[in-house]
Every structure is written in C-alpha cells, then in structure tokens.
Amino acid sequence: MSQHFDAIVIGTGQGGGPLGVKLAESGKRTAVIERHLFGGTCVNVGCTPTKTYVASARAAHVARHAGEYGVIVEGEVRVDLARVKARKDEVIAGSRNGVEKWLRSTPGVTVLNGHARFTGAHSISVQGHDGQQHELDADAIFINTGTRATVPDIDGLASISHLTNSTILELTELPEHLAIVGGSYIALEFAQMFRRFGSRVSMLVRGDRVLAREDKDFAEQIQKVLSREGVEFLFNTETSKVEPAGKGVRIMLKDQKSIDASHLLFATGRTPNTDDLGLDQAGIVLNKHGLIDVDGELRTKTDGIWALGDVNGRGAFTHTSYNDYEIIASNVVDGETRSVDSRIMCYAVFVDPPFARAGLSETDVRRDGRPALIATMPMSRVGRARERGETDGFMKVLVDAGTKKILGAAMLGIEADEAIHTFIDIMNADAPYTTLQRAMHIHPTVSELIPTLLGMLKPLQ
Template structure:
C-alpha cells in the first residue's frame, strides 16, 4: 500500500539554495525528472537572510557614514542624516523579492522540475517524506544549509538572529551583540552607523579568532573608532529579559561578574547545519561531531547516490563555495569528472567598512604548514589612493612559499579590499610565480597598483 503512494524521480534535491537551484536546472536540461523540496523561501540564506539583504543594509549604512564624514573631505553638511529603517527595509525587501521571483520563474519554466514545499525527512536510503507525500530516487542531493546557533543561557530570553534582525523597522536604541565574528561585526557597524549604540561581547581573547591577531586588532580599532564598545574575554554569558523592556546580559571577566543592558540583543555566535532536520539516521548517513554531513572531494556521502552540497557539508559557508559545489557536481555527473573540492582555494570577505578580503592561508596557518615562507605587509596609510579617498585604515599582506615562489595567502583589509583580493586569488589559481605579479604594471591611481610594491618587500619568515 505504501509503495502505491510513492512518487518516483530521477533526482531529489532538498533545499533551494545556491547549489540546489542551478543543479535542478542542470539536471532538467539533461531531461531528468527532478523534485526540489524547500521548507522556506526560495534562494536559501544568500537571497533571504545573507548576502542580498545584509549588503543592502551595508550600502545604506555606508551612505549614512559618507554624509557624516563629508566634512573631513571639505563638504559642509548642515545636519546629520535622518535614517529611516523602514525605508531601508523596504528597499531590502524589494531586492530580495526580485531575486525570489526570478528563481521561481526559472524553476516554473522548466517542466522537468517539480517544486515541493515542506520539510523533508528520510525514511530510508532512497525515500523521503514531505508532509503526506513520499518521494523516491536513487540520486538525492542535500542542500539544506545552516541556521543561527543559540548558546546555553539564552534560551528564555528575547533575542534576534541574523534573520530576524532584518525584520526590524525601528533603529534599536542599544544593540548588544553576543559574538565577535563576521556576522556580529557586520551588524555592529551597520546599526552603529544607522544610529544605534552598540556593544559587542566576545568570549575569546580577540575578535574574529580565525584571523591573525594583527588583523583582529586592526578590525577592533576600526570599529572602536566609530564608537562601538567591544568587550573580549567575556565568559559565562547569560541573558535575561528586563521587566521594563530590553535585555540584560551578564558575564564574567577579570575575576568579576559584570553586565550590559540594551534594548535589543543579537545572537551571533555561529551557525549550525540543518542536517538534524533530515533524520539522517534513517539513511545511515555519517555526520561529524558538529552536525555536518561527511563528504569526500566529489561531494559523495558514505551512502551511494546521496550527496551533500553547500553549508551542510562543512566545506565552506559562503555563496561562492556553495555554487562551486554545484559546479563540481555538474562536472562529476555530466562533464569530465575532473573538478573536486581539492581544487578550491578558500577565499571570503568580512563586510565591515573598510572590508577585509582573504585568499588562502593566514600567516598562522602557513607557519603550521612547515613550508619555507616569505611575508610582506604594508599599511593602507602608505597608499596614495587610500589617502586621496580619506580611508587609510587597514593593511595589505601576502605570504609566499620561498621554494616554489607560489602565493599561499593574502589579505587586503582596507578600501576596496573585497574586490582587490581577486588579483591575488587569480594569481593563485593560475599558479603564477609571485615574481610575475611583482613585475606587472597596474593602473594608477589604485590600491591594486601597490601589490607589486608589496611583493618587492617580501622577507623570510623566522621560525
């Protein structure tokens, strides 16, 4: 009787994120009958609660900052900017909806693709249950993403996440942020520039602990220069709602119990994969201690015919890595079967202003590699283009393998850093000797033109 209700497909994709949607269309192009299951809004994190909405807010915050900073460039502004979060949100919502509608049309225009709404759970290795429907396929692709994690001590308190904070239509009086990494720092600067008082509480000794200490210290200085209060080394964090409204966070620091109260609380302590929603045990899928679905370099899980793409596999937490997972999968299915995760060079950006662009290893990571290294660093304050723009905070740095002359890593923290890092990344993918880039002639006046100068300053790294 159960088998009579089963709907069979050539492929089932769970999640319409940045790997799932293009994969559905690619499979449909090959005349596969495809089911794509989505429990929320089309587009996944990037479209709905990640890149598109947050970078729209970054742009609005940058505009407010530019007006306030105009007197430093000789432009007299009579009044401070009047900020309307309702209007900023309306603009953001328009961008998000345009992206959703575009995705919906692309999928709807493909007769091979069936969109199924709901949460999918495994029944066994080939069958999934979605509501009252049972779907079956010998090819299942998991693109279920991740969500904000909430640490112990905050379960009963009113808090915001990276998703719900985007629904506010009034500027918080005082935004307290628990978590001093990428998401927390971006929202800290956004809301400070829009008019909030902002306090960041970080358990670790430094902000963005994955970065080198020098980078962390510069980022901290950038944010503190804008009036953001930062408290690192805050242990035993707990939240409590105030009867009068707002939230109080208590913590332990320097052998003392302390507290910070604010009108709003943002939890930004990391993300957890949505694999727990799938009931993966029914399919005997292997997950690691952090909940990520284990995959090999071809994105195959331990179960033949089941693959994991995007944030849920722990191999990258970015739109570009998720889309690259799709590209790897398409090549493995229909191409030369040569593309794998091993080809990928980690790269990302921290979208505070000025932004940080990162490609490859940090200096600390490179030192652990055992390679013979060369390293160079240059402050943005020495770069003419940065001085002309009045934006001299930050640095550029590069790490080179002294034996192979290959660039192992680079960081650009400063004006245009998120774009400029692409120059290093291109050289790394092309496996160019750093000397080729060092001898290149770049456009003047730009920040990029100082890359050859930076490379000329390479010196051996002492053990």
C-alpha cells in the first residue's frame, strides 16, 4: 500500500534539503529521499572539500614565498597529503552530519535512505538501504538528484586506474605526475592545487586554450599564472587510447604522441543523475544532454513535478541550486511569483588569484551587437594587490550605452570572488552604473577601485 505525502523531495543537495524543511514547516507532510550522501555534491565532493584543498595549497605556496616578505622559513616546504585529506574529511563530516540531523529532527519530515524511481506521475518506489521497498505518492514532487563526473569512453580505459573530481580527494599519497584531461574550471583548480602540493602536473586540453567560454584575455592570463607556477599545458590534444605503463598510465594522443603519468584525472564535464529515475513513467522526456527541461518557475512539463539544481540545466553551481530552492519556496509556499528567467548569472573559478564573472562577457556583448561602453584596469593599480605582492590579473566592465545599466563584469585578481559582488548587487538593483561610480568605498580594498574603473568607460569598438 502506498504511503501518501503532500510533497516528496528526491535528493538532499543544496536545494533539496532546505526545500524539504521549508515545505514541512509550512505544514506539508514531506518525504525526503537520499540515495547516498546527505548534502549532495557541494558538501561531499565539490565546493567544501576542494576549497579545503585550495586552502592547503595556498598555505604551501605562501610558505615557499615567505622570504619575499621578509619571513624566514627554514627547510623544504612539503605537503602531507594524508593530513590534507584528514582535514578535508573532518570539515565535510561536520557539514554532512549537520544536514542529516537537521532533516531528521524537523517535524513533518520523513527521511528515507534509498534509491527512488517514478512508477507514475505522482508515485515513487524507493529501494531502501535496509532492503525494504517503500511505495510513496504525493501531489508535489521535487527532483534534486544532481550530477556526477563524466568519464569519456576511451579505448583501454578498463585496463588502467583513473581519477575523477571525487576519487582524487581520496588519495593519501601525492601523485608524482598528474595528467589532467580537460580545460574547465575544475581542471584548473586541481592543476594548481596539486602543483602547489608538489606534483608535476600536465593539462591535456582539447581546444586551443583553457576556459573556452570565457573571454580570451582572461583565459590567457590564467594560463600564464599557472604556467609560471610550473603547470604544463598541451593544447589541441585528444586522447585516443590509454594503457598501463609501469606503475602509471600511458596516454596516447590522436597526433601520434603520448605522455606517461603516474595518475590520470578526467575533468571533462558532468553527467545528470537522471538516467535511472524512471522519468518516462512520469511523462518526462530528457533533452539531448540528459537534463530535465523546466520553465522559469522550475516546473517540468508534467504537472506537479519540479526540477531544481544541476539536473535542470539552468545553472550548475551551488548558489544557483540554492537560488532554485528560494524560487520554488517563494512560489509554492509563500504565494509569490518569482522566475529563474530574471536571474543574473554569476560564478567564480577558484584558482589563485580567483576569476569571477557576473552577467555578459565582452564576447557576448560583441555578439549581440548592441552599443556598449567598456573599461579595463590592471590589478597592479590596486593598492591592496600591491601591498600583498599579488598583482596578477585585471578587471573589466561593460555597460549599455543607452540605459547606462551594467551588462556584465569580470575580474581576475586578488579577492575578485568577493569584489565581484559589488557589481552583482548593483545589477540586481537595476541601477545605472553611476550609482556605483559615485559611491564612496573603503581604502585600501579591491572594491575601492571599481568606481575608478567605471570612470574609464569608453565606447566598445
């Protein structure tokens, strides 16, 4: 016999957990289903663990360069990867356990551990970890099942050991030579951190530059920073075959060249966790990318079913997933009308220095052909950057020539991931750039140079 709920949430990622609690607190009897680890990608194998590694890598980098600041560090700076991992495990355990405890202690929430599959538009079957089968139904169902690392189908893959962004976090010994297939933000973050840990790192990039979706000037500057730290780049490469080579792996490329490495990491995108949910039973057809199409309110084409987080293709970040929750909660619980269509996209690449962007890129604006203003400024003009001895990078802003509204901004440099919020906030306020330009900012900070940047606007040629 099926157990009836007012709402079912599948997955406890950044959107699913808060949504389950919000629904229950509004008086809806809610079932929350988690197949594996509470907290989703961010807590377990994404933002939280990788940023602990970034912090350890930066500590090693700063120690090695301490002499430049008059600080004497005796002896060789070495990284104990087992201790780095132990610190990471401690951090994520606190977050993961906190999410599970929060859900289980919320009145009105029933937590089930197991794999959920649709058996109808509003019915779910859960194969529990306890071996029991649970049949549920609800008027409202919310899918928040996330994504997993994509591993390309390469000849010989079964004969070698390889890593993904998840499994590399389980290593306790430092790779002698880490080869990374990919040129995205995930690839770049791991490349820099493991180089700073002490590994030799080679990046095998399919195209002619990293971060193909970003403006070329930013991509080339990031490459320059990592190259200076010792990361090796091989562009226009495509892996055709892999095979064991001693204790490591030989990677053969389509240009007849090959590279030997001790470890191989694939950072080649993400695959939606939608292939084993029985979505056809609910009348949901996946698009060509395996994603669930949704409207601005995150509703699927089947009435009473929503999709939030990475599976809907409307954003692939923790903050977009959480904003999905906020939009659904506002519409379903609070009686408001909010849409993801009006959301201004923003994100950061957590290399060091970080790269951050909000809104349109210069490439986007040029493609649109609209009259626009542009300004750029090197980070070497920023007092905070000079004082810290970290002057790599630059900032860029684009403004609509007619409305004076900011179209987009991007920053590569010290504290760019924080300073970008100055742009994000003024863009969401839908205010003209002069509002920001005339604001008084605190000295010495990175943000204080943003009004100066806006004073340098000139027509985009």
